[in-house]
Amino acid sequence: MKLASLRHGRDGRLCVVSRDLKTMLPVDQLMPTLQMALDSWAVAAPKLQAVSDALNKGEASGAIAFDADKLASPLPRAYQWCDGSAYLNHVELVRKARNATMPPEFLHDPLMYQGGSDDFLAPTADIPVADEAYGIDFEGEVAAITGDVAMGSSSAQAATQIRLLMLVNDVSMRNLIPAELAKGFGFFHGKPSTAFSPVAVTPDELGDAWRDAKICRPLVTHLNGRKFGEPDAGADMQFSLADLIAHAAKTRNLKAGCIVGSGTVSNRDASKGFSCLAEIRMIETISEGKPKTPFMKFGDHVRIEMFDAAGQSIFGAIDQTVVKYTGP
């Protein structure tokens, strides 16, 4: 099934979305919010599945036209958002651009950072940034929403707790990151509010594109209306979503509604293009000595989407414009 949250209050109003993303049905009288559904998934999921089945057959009353602009993030706020870096080509490029090699332990020990989760951007909301000099970038990723994952769970155990899948725009302020990482405590200002796809889907919706806890379809990114990349999210992924969840749970429990991201989708085949500006800038630095593609400016626009083999959008599009923030 496919789920979304209408923009409403702090946690949205839960909707079931049809497989073809043409209609959606608010189900908040059945289950007010997605977090509440995740909190009691064993009870909630069958009820929501029944609604989904009826909606897909055109037998549900009360359905309205799907409109991503009316949607918040599937979880407008979450209790945890942690983001791995599973596509090592991305990591290797970062390092190659500064003449460093990748430590061999990176092959079995994922990079992961803890992100802020109290204020996600809606999938079509503007990205407010105070200063273009921050080095504004997008990062196209995939992510899982988990159920309860006990500390010390294996990848196989973690895989059973993958409830829903989404796309991610892990908005990044590239020029704030080097000084921040040099302080030693990881990202903070460099990773402002994140955006997710309008729709979260259960893994079965992917059919045979869901293999070994990987989403085996291209992630298509457009920058200002031009195709920027379409690397396959199932290729060159060193750590599956289940591996990343198990990594996150090594010393603590993860609780229902925890979001675990893949890191920037990146293929070794550069002809597939890219899922962030930093990567093409690294390629330019390696080949030409310096980057020529600029970071995003106010008014620039990014669209991140994934299609099934028949060309149907699976998650809806993340579709965002960078704007100048002048508050508070």
Add this chain to the structure above:
Amino acid sequence: MKLASLRHGRDGRLCVVSRDLKTMLPVDQLMPTLQMALDSWAVAAPKLQAVSDALNKGEASGAIAFDADKLASPLPRAYQWCDGSAYLNHVELVRKARNATMPPEFLHDPLMYQGGSDDFLAPTADIPVADEAYGIDFEGEVAAITGDVAMGSSSAQAATQIRLLMLVNDVSMRNLIPAELAKGFGFFHGKPSTAFSPVAVTPDELGDAWRDAKICRPLVTHLNGRKFGEPDAGADMQFSLADLIAHAAKTRNLKAGCIVGSGTVSNRDASKGFSCLAEIRMIETISEGKPKTPFMKFGDHVRIEMFDAAGQSIFGAIDQTVVKYTGP
């Protein structure tokens, strides 16, 4: 007023606690959870204050005996937990132990890391750890729970959004941290589930011990029943809680229920003792060439508390024992 959450479900049952920590009154029929109160604080706070006033006068019916063992963390799970490092003596010692000086920018640019917030430990819950070799340590801290803080807020603006104050045990796995920080993405395995004091209090409960967004009372830590430290949380604090909140909000909004911590309370006067084992081990390393105080072992016990000038416990005690985790 003083608030707490009875252990119940994922988010607890909100209680008002008497100033003397002798009685508490479940108020979940008025306001089910602390998060919901924070989500609508302008409406909720006056109602809760009225209950508090009646309880403190002995005029509330339905009050029960205060029992910290029945309490979860005031927020059993939260949408954000970020932890600064405001006591620079702690930072200087860490660096001095490895013959490094503190960069001058640390005087105006706080260290801060993003913590996991989906599964806080109850204030008297055991600390489950899979392996003593992780280097188990406590960190006694103070923290604020905020309302909505707009991106780019000043310290003065942030100060107006401090709703509640708590104590913290920022449980740390010291031997996992060096390799983790060397990877560059900050803490993850090294910072498992955090614990908070049984009671969260509004700043006015501190009287004149609340000055300039600092809590000006000693933080008293006992290890296995022996006093380990009582540094003053208002002394040598380079960044106030308001400063830390403003830092956290530089590139993003913080939403109601965000918890911002001070980092380990540490005074330049070493006779005040310490709030974590790492610090005394650094002192030993500096003076004797190597640490002699061991990290915590299974069965070891830490108690963190703060008293007002009359000797009354303000927040109740964090009171935890380390146990071996054998799951999942």
